Amino acid sequence: MTHANWQSKIRNFCIIAHIDHGKSTMADRLLEYTGAVSQREMSEQLLDQMDLEKERGITIKLKAVRLKYQASDGNEYTLNLIDTPGHVDFTYEVSRSLAACEGALLIVDAAQGIEAQTLANVYLALEHDLEIIPVINKIDLPNADPERVKQEIEDVIGLDASDAILASAKTGEGTQEILEAIVNRIPAPQGSVDAPLRAMIFDSHFDSYKGAIPYFRVMEGKLEKGMEIKMMETGKIFEVNELGVFVPEMVLADSLSAGEVGFLAASIKNVADTQVGDTITGAKNPAAEPLPGYKKAVPMVYCGLYPVETNDYEDLKDALEKLKLNDASLYYEPETSNALGFGFRCGFLGLLHMEIIQERLEREYNLSLITTAPSVIYRITKTDGEVLYVDNPAHLPEPQAIEMIEEPYVKANIMVPSDFVGAVMELCQEKRGTFVTMDYMTPTRVSIEYAIPLSEIIFDFFDQLKSRTKGYASLDYELTGYQASKLVKLDILINGELVDALSCIVHQDNSYHRGRALVDKLRRLIPRQLFEVPIQAAIGNKVIARETVKALRKNVIDKCYGGDITRKKKLLEKQKEGKKRMKQLGNVEIPQEAFMAVLQIDD
Amino acid sequence: MSIGLYIHIPFCLKKCNYCDFISFPVSESKVDSYLDALEKEMELYRRELDSDDRVIDTLYLGGGTPTCLSGNSLRRVLEASRLFFNWLPDIEVTVEANPGTLDLPKLKLLRDEGVNRLSLGVQSFNPRHLVCMGRQHGVAEIREAVQMAREVGITNLSLDLIYGLPGQTLAQWQDTLEEALSLNPEHLSAYGLKIEEGTPWGELAARGKISPAGEDLARLMFDEVQKQCREKGYIHYEISNYAKPGYEARHNLRYWQTRPYLGLGVAAASYIDNKRWTNVSDINEYQQLLKQREKPVEEEIVLNLKDQMAETVILGLRTMEGVSLTDFKARYGKDLQAIFREETAKMISAGLLIIDNRHLKLSAMGLPIANIVFEAFV
Numbered sequence: 017m018t019h020a021n022w023q024s025k026i027r028n029f030c031i032i033a034h035i036d037h038g039k040s041t042m043a044d045r046l047l048e049y050t051g052a053v054s055q056r057e058m059s060e061q062l063l064d065q066m067d068l069e070k071e072r073g074i075t076i077k078l079k080a081v082r083l084k085y086q087a088s089d090g091n092e093y094t095l096n097l098i099d100t101p102g103h104v105d106f107t108y109e110v111s112r113s114l115a116a117c118e119g120a121l122l123i124v125d126a127a128q129g130i131e132a133q134t135l136a137n138v139y140l141a142l143e144h145d146l147e148i149i150p151v152i153n154k155i156d157l158p159n160a161d162p163e164r165v166k167q168e169i170e171d172v173i174g175l176d177a178s179d180a181i182l183a184s185a186k187t188g189e190g191t192q193e194i195l196e197a198i199v200n201r202i203p204a205p206q207g208s209v210d211a212p213l214r215a216m217i218f219d220s221h222f223d224s225y226k227g228a229i230p231y232f233r234v235m236e237g238k239l240e241k242g243m244e245i246k247m248m249e250t251g252k253i254f255e256v257n258e259l260g261v262f263v264p265e266m267v268l269a270d271s272l273s274a275g276e277v278g279f280l281a282a283s284i285k286n287v288a289d290t291q292v293g294d295t296i297t298g299a300k301n302p303a304a305e306p307l308p309g310y311k312k313a314v315p316m317v318y319c320g321l322y323p324v325e326t327n328d329y330e331d332l333k334d335a336l337e338k339l340k341l342n343d344a345s346l347y348y349e350p351e352t353s354n355a356l357g358f359g360f361r362c363g364f365l366g367l368l369h370m371e372i373i374q375e376r377l378e379r380e381y382n383l384s385l386i387t388t389a390p391s392v393i394y395r396i397t398k399t400d401g402e403v404l405y406v407d408n409p410a411h412l413p414e415p416q417a418i419e420m421i422e423e424p425y426v427k428a429n430i431m432v433p434s435d436f437v438g439a440v441m442e443l444c445q446e447k448r449g450t451f452v453t454m455d456y457m458t459p460t461r462v463s464i465e466y467a468i469p470l471s472e473i474i475f476d477f478f479d480q481l482k483s484r485t486k487g488y489a490s491l492d493y494e495l496t497g498y499q500a501s502k503l504v505k506l507d508i509l510i511n512g513e514l515v516d517a518l519s520c521i522v523h524q525d526n527s528y529h530r531g532r533a534l535v536d537k538l539r540r541l542i543p544r545q546l547f548e549v550p551i552q553a554a555i556g557n558k559v560i561a562r563e564t565v566k567a568l569r570k571n572v573i574d575k576c577y578g579g580d581i582t583r584k585k586k587l588l589e590k591q592k593e594g595k596k597r598m599k600q601l602g603n604v605e606i607p608q609e610a611f612m613a614v615l616q617i618d619d
Numbered sequence: 620m621s622i623g624l625y626i627h628i629p630f631c632l633k634k635c636n637y638c639d640f641i642s643f644p645v646s647e648s649k650v651d652s653y654l655d656a657l658e659k660e661m662e663l664y665r666r667e668l669d670s671d672d673r674v675i676d677t678l679y680l681g682g683g684t685p686t687c688l689s690g691n692s693l694r695r696v697l698e699a700s701r702l703f704f705n706w707l708p709d710i711e712v713t714v715e716a717n718p719g720t721l722d723l724p725k726l727k728l729l730r731d732e733g734v735n736r737l738s739l740g741v742q743s744f745n746p747r748h749l750v751c752m753g754r755q756h757g758v759a760e761i762r763e764a765v766q767m768a769r770e771v772g773i774t775n776l777s778l779d780l781i782y783g784l785p786g787q788t789l790a791q792w793q794d795t796l797e798e799a800l801s802l803n804p805e806h807l808s809a810y811g812l813k814i815e816e817g818t819p820w821g822e823l824a825a826r827g828k829i830s831p832a833g834e835d836l837a838r839l840m841f842d843e844v845q846k847q848c849r850e851k852g853y854i855h856y857e858i859s860n861y862a863k864p865g866y867e868a869r870h871n872l873r874y875w876q877t878r879p880y881l882g883l884g885v886a887a888a889s890y891i892d893n894k895r896w897t898n899v900s901d902i903n904e905y906q907q908l909l910k911q912r913e914k915p916v917e918e919e920i921v922l923n924l925k926d927q928m929a930e931t932v933i934l935g936l937r938t939m940e941g942v943s944l945t946d947f948k949a950r951y952g953k954d955l956q957a958i959f960r961e962e963t964a965k966m967i968s969a970g971l972l973i974i975d976n977r978h979l980k981l982s983a984m985g986l987p988i989a990n991i992v993f994e995a996f997v
Contacts, residue, residue, distance in 0.1 A: 544834070546969060546991070569838035572989040574810040574859045576937060578625055578874050579888035581930070582895055582920060585997055588933075592994040 023275040024204045025091060028233065030098045030113050032138060033123035034131035034490065038153045041185035042123055042194075043081075043097060047264065049191045050083040050095070079219070080231055080277050082261045087199045095198060096277040098218065098233075100137070106365060107494065108311055111140050112218040112293050115309055116233035116277065119147040119202030121194065122169075126152045126160035126182075129168050129461065132431040132490035138173055147202045150180035151194060156187050172457040205275030212303040213237030213245070213296065215272075220290040222342040226258065226281040230290035233277050235307060237298070240271040244299035245282065248306040252289050253299045254282035287344045313345035315363025316424070316495065317370055317474050318407040320351060320388035320517060321377070322359030324597055324608065328383060329358045335381035336360060339373060346373060351408065355517045355601055356386055356611075361408055367474050384597060388517045389614040392471045395422040395498050410516040412505045415556050421521075422498040424470040427452070429492045434462050436485040443480055447472035448501075448523060468493075469501065471521070475615060506531055508538070509552040509559075511604050520614050530614075531561040537613045539563040542606055544571075549604050621707060622891065623677040623873040626657065626696060627884030628685040629902060632720065636753035637781075639815035641886040641900050642683040650692050652906060653885075657696065659909040660883050661703035672879070672891060675700075676707040677870035679715075684740075686716040690728045697732040706733070711869045713738055713777075718764040719756035726771040736775040736868075737768050738806075744798040745791055748784050753819070758798075765802050775866055777806035782840040783832035784812055785820075792840045796847045805866040809844045810859050811837050838987055857938050858989065875934045877927070885915075893927055895920045924951070928958055932979070933993045936972075941980025955979060962995040 033039035083095040100113040114120065120141045124130055141148060150169050152162045162182055169177040181197060183190025215232040222228050239245070241259050246252070258281035260268040272278045284290055292313070295306035323332045336348050347363035364370040370390060377383050396404040397420040398413060406412055412421075428449070432440050434456070441451070441464065449466035457463055468477075473493060481489045504527050508518035518538075522530045531553030538551050542565045553561040573584050598605040630645040630653075643649065665673060678700060685693065697712075713736040714729055729737075741761050743749055749757060768776055778799050782792050799807060812831045814824045823829045832840065845855055853861040857875060860868065873880050882889045886900040896919040899905050908915040922930065928951055935942035947955040956963050956979075963979065966972040971985030971992050985992055 546971075546988075566835070568988045568991070569834045570811065570841055570987045571834070571991060572858060572987055573993070574813065576858075576874070576934070577871060578880055578882055578890065579886065579897070581874070581888070581890075581934065582897070582918075585930070585933070588990065588993050588997045591990065592997055595994070 019209045019273055022094075023209070023273070025093045026096070026205055026275045027093060027119065027198050027202045028096045028098065028117045028205055028275070028277060029119040029121060029198055029202055030100050030117045031121045031123060032100065032134060032141060032148075033153075034125070034128070034134045037123050037125040037128065037131075037134070038185045039123055042121070042151070042153060042183070043099065045185050045188055045191045046083060046095075046097060046195065047081065049188070049195065050085050079264075080262060080279075081264045082277070083263075085195050085199065088196060089199070093199050094276075095195070096233075098277065106369075107136070107140070108313060108365075109219070109292055110137055111144075111309065112216065114141050114144045114146060115307075116216060116218045117144075117146060118205055119149065119198065121198075122148050122150045122173075122175075123153050124150065124165055124169065126155045126162050126165055127157050129165050130172050130431070130457075132429050132463070132492040135172065135431065135463075136429065136492040138175075148175060149194070149197045149201055150175060150177050151190070152180050152182050153185055155182045155189070156184040168458055168461065172461070172463075207234075207236040207274035209236075209238055209274045211236040211274075212301050213239060213298045214303045214307055215239060215296040216307050217290055217292055217294050217296065219292060220287050220344075222287050223281070226283070228284040228287040228290045228341070229279050229281050230284075230296070231277070231279050232296055234272050234274050236274050236303070238271055238273045239278075239280065239296070241269075245280075245296050246299045246302055247289055247291075247294050248297055248303075249291055249294040249310060250289055254284055254289075256280050256282045258282075287341055291344055313365065315345065315347045315365060316470065317364045317366055317390045317392065318361055319364075319370060319390045320353060320356070320359055320386075320408065321348075321362050321374070322353065322356040322386045322388075322517075324384040324386055324599065326357050331381065332360065332377070332383055332385070335377050335383060336362070338381075339376060343373075345369070353388075353410070353517045355515045356388075356599065359386075363407070367478075384608075386517075386599060386608050386611050388611050389520055390474050391521070392424050392469075392474065394503070394521060396420070397422075409505055409519040409521045412519075412521065415504070420500050421503040422500045423503060423521075425467050425496050425499050426470050426473060426493040427496050428466050428468050428473065430464045430466070430481065430489055431457075432462055432464065432485055432489040434460050436488060437462050437464065439484040440464055440481065440489060443477075443484055444468060447475075447477055467496065469499075470495065504555050506534070507554045508534065509550075509554060510538075510542075510606070511549050511602055512552075513602055515601060517611055518614070527555055528560055531555070534614055535561045535563040538610055539565055541610045541613055542604070544568040545604055547603070620671055620879065621674040621676040622672050623679065623870050623878070623880035624675045624700060624704060625679045625681060625870070625880055625882040625884075625887055626700065627882065627887040628680060628682040628688060628696070629653070629885050630687055631682065631684045632687050632717075632755045633753065636751070636819040637812065637814065639818050639821075640683065641902075643902065645684075645687045647689070650688055653902065654692060654695055654699075656906040656909040656915075657884055658699050658703075659912065660915065661699055663909075663912065663914060664881060664883070665703045668881075668891075672881075673703075674705045674707060675710060677711045677713075677873065678706070679713045679870040681715045683715075684717045684720055685714050686720040686725065690725045693725070694728060694732055697729075697734070701733075711736055711775075713868070713870055715740065716764070717754075717756060718760035721764045721767060723767055723771065726767055726773070730771045730773065735773070736777065737773045738777040738779065738808075738868075739764055739768070739804075741778045741799060742781045743784065744795040745787075748787065748791070748795075752781075752784070762802070765804070775806065776804045777808060777868065778802070778804045780807065780809045781812050782809060782844070783837045785829040785831060787832060789836065789839050789843065793843055793847075796844060800847060800851050800853075806860070806862045806868060807844075807848060807853060808860050809841075811841065841987055855939055858986070872938070875937045877931050877934055893922045895922065927951075928955075929996050932959065932996050936979070936981055936989065936992060939980065941975070941978035944974070944977045944979060959996060966992050966995055 031039045079099045081097045085093045085095050098113050100110045152165050166177040166180050181190050181193045214236045215234045217230045217232050219231040243256050261278045293310040297303045323329050340346050345365050348360045351361040394406045398417050399419045444466040449468040452465040455463045502524040503521050504524050506520050506522050508515050535551045535553045548567045549565040551563045552559045598607050629642045631642045712734045714734050715738045717740045744758050814820050848861040855861050856867050879891045885902050885905045888897045896916050898915045899917040905915045944955050973982045
């Protein structure tokens with residue numbers, strides 16, 4: 017078979033869906049139908065590999081699977097399914113996955129309709145000229161309303177939904193039609209096999225034996241085993257020792273050509289050398305230009321991570337190094353806090369990314385951590401004209417030295433049933449948002465756009481949004497740039513000592529309220545000590561709020577007779593353990609949660 | 620060396636709303652088969668223990684409500700204990716009792732069987748509180764019980780009280796205390812209420828319906844007990860216990876002085892030869908095991924030297940006399956302050972512990988917050 021013939025039988029596609037709309041189950045059905053996995057082998061939702069992903073029902077790492085499909089036209093087709101992450105933190109990764117495809121299945125829940133995240137990804141797909149096949153999933157549900165959803169797809173996205181496929185990933189209904197549509201509607205990949213090699217990395221993972229393994233789509237040219245390749249962004253050169261595809265288990269190949277999707281191993285020590293969006297070319301006959309669209313992953317949210325036990329510092333450092341091997345977007349550097357000692361300032365793509373890393377550090381590396389409240393990067397112009405970027409509120413210069421503080425803003429797009437428009441607008445106003453526009457996509461669904469400071473989004477915005485709209489609202493946001501704001505640093509003093517790890521940057525108009533709420537929250541989180549402990553909130557030298565943690569008054573086991581001794585001893589041991597997890601600041605013992613208190617205050 | 624013997628009687632007229640002890644509604648047939656098992660257990664230990672360890676100088680019948688048993692059943696238990704163990708001539712024999720389960724014949728029988736101390740579960744003198752707690756007696760029955768006990772010649776009477784009840788005010792607690800002390804008992808125990816899971820009050824508290832007194836009020840109530848008892852000539856000898864001079868509960872002192880005791884009956888605990896063990900808490904399992912002549916033991920812990928020393932300190936600090944540094948050295952061959960150097964230094968400098976007359980003891984500041992001290996030593 018000539019390459020042109022082979023290439024014409026390839027279809028590269030991904031699945032766009034909102035969380036819970038059935039993406040993983042649909043992928044499972046496709047794998048099953050094409051015989052890539054038998055039903056028996058099928059552990060629920062094969063594409064989501066990490067435990068954490070399973071628990072949270074989201075896909076963090078992308079994967080690609082090659083399927084063989086015998087189409088009704090009599091030909092055998094090679095279908096590459098490229099999985100995409102479904103969370104707003106990973107928009108860039110999504111865009112790279114989309115760029116590796118010619119088409120996408122748009123899966124919409126037959127009862128729920130389109131959500132903001134789906135819409136954002138459909139727009140991304142349309143930007144990449146992808147052929148979109150609408151699939152209305154979960155039609156077996158009693159409250160399914162496929163006609164309404166079709167109408168919504170036409171009204172909202174402007175796609176012709178008349179030939180949308182009605183499916184149920186649960187029962188398997190519609191699976192064959194989907195496969196036929198992939199073959200018939202998605203174009204075969206273009207790109208000449210004779211051109212110099214250009215392959216785009218859309219994901220990578222770290223294997224402790226083989227090093228960093230990039231996943232890529234060959235756009236042009238041919239990759240062969242033994243070939244010397246060059247990463248165009250970093251300029252680094254490696255020799256390919258292994259080349260292959262996933263079916264879904266690993267199968268080795270001698271070469272992969274234009275249109276194909278696969279992985280390679282080349283003794284790459286660090287995932288930072290396999291950056292998502294980078295172009296792989298040949299070291300000998302390099303392409304003139306890299307593929308368009310590369311962006312360096314930029315952390316948006318920062319927090320301090322400190323070991324509870326000071327001597328766990330090295331362990332934390334090792335753990336971060338290991339995680340970084342697998343996750344090039346994780347950023348960290350050592351920092352010191354007078355309250356917490358030695359730790360790291362870490363940068364994340366978003367709040368979810370931050371939570372995932374924290375959980376992995378605690379779960380997989382068995383570390384007990386203190387996390388400080390997340391912060392964004394502020395741009396400070398000093399009175400002497402110097403411009404600083406500050407990712408830790410404690411490092412803000414003295415107020416007299418500051419000419420201007422700017423903070424990052426996002427364009428937030430919220431989709432919500434029309435009943436909740438008022439609630440959403442109220443929330444956005446509270447969070448210092450500026451109204452941009454509002455569209456009635458259908459008579460009952462509204463898309464609302466606000467400009468909001470990122471720092472407000474990373475507080476409890478998403479939780480608030482969900483609770484005020486009974487879970488119906490969905491959110492998508494993108495960074496738009498910096499804007500000047502009237503911001504001040506709010507300091508917390510415990511027992512008269514400034515606790516740098518509790519400092520936060522707040523808007524001047526909210527500062528009194530936040531200060532009061534924060535000291536009140538801290539009063540409730542910090543247990544009674546041997547003596548009274550004052551907690552103060554201050555702006556500069558001015559104390560704006562004060563609370564007191566009372567001294568212990570009665571804490572004694574009253575009854576201790578023959579049968580109680582073993583039990584009471586266990587109780588005391590447990591209490592002692594609990595205290596070990598607290599941080600000693602001077603004479604005061606502070607629980608870990610206190611350092612996140614600023615996140616938990618109720619407005 | 621003699622031991623203390625504890626016998627658990629797991630029956631009550633009705634369980635109180637705050638109680639998480641093992642107890643069942645009393646019925647004659649159940650009591651009979653339980654006492655059968657109890658006698659088998661005594662027999663097992665008579666064979667197993669060295670003759671020295673079968674000598675008892677304190678006996679404590681606890682519950683439940685031992686006095687909800689008939690006179691005959693009570694006699695059976697006491698006589699069995701005499702048969703299988705050797706009572707020392709000056710043995711202290713305590714029976715726990717609830718007002719409303721006593722009459723003169725039963726009290727006379729107890730007295731004739733050698734009972735010389737009665738511990739009366741009174742809890743409160745406020746009629747409304749008694750009802751809320753699910754107690755099966757009123758204030759009148761308390762006075763009656765005390766009077767009858769005196770009438771049959773019980774000269775060592777103890778009253779149990781609970782403070783910090785949901786909604787209880789300091790004034791109400793003062794009244795209860797005054798009433799209790801006006802009956803002139805030789806001994807008084809006063810406990811701050813602890814709401815336990817799995818009790819009716821535990822359920823109510825979990826649903827936010829009730830809560831015990833807060834820390835500040837509980838402290839005022841605790842201070843009040845100490846004040847009134849001191850004024851009336853009682854000695855505060857353990858965190859929750861007060862006695863006229865010479866009337867300290869000898870049996871209970873064993874627990875705090877880490878001296879040996881054997882516990883018989885369902886869920887009872889024992890401490891002999893640096894081993895702590897607990898009986899099974901299921902009454903059927905308890906009886907079944909004894910039918911098969913097996914020890915009904917559920918959990919046994921052998922204490923290593925460090926545990927022994929820590930328990931000696933923690934339990935000893937519960938007594939106001941404290942831990943004798945001389946005795947500690949004699950027992951373990953090492954100085955307490957050498958073994959627990961950091962702990963004692965830290966607690967002394969925090970003002971929670973003091974050394975007085977070669978005893979390590981809680982300071983006035985340490986007493987109400989003694990858990991902080993105990994935690995340092997566990």
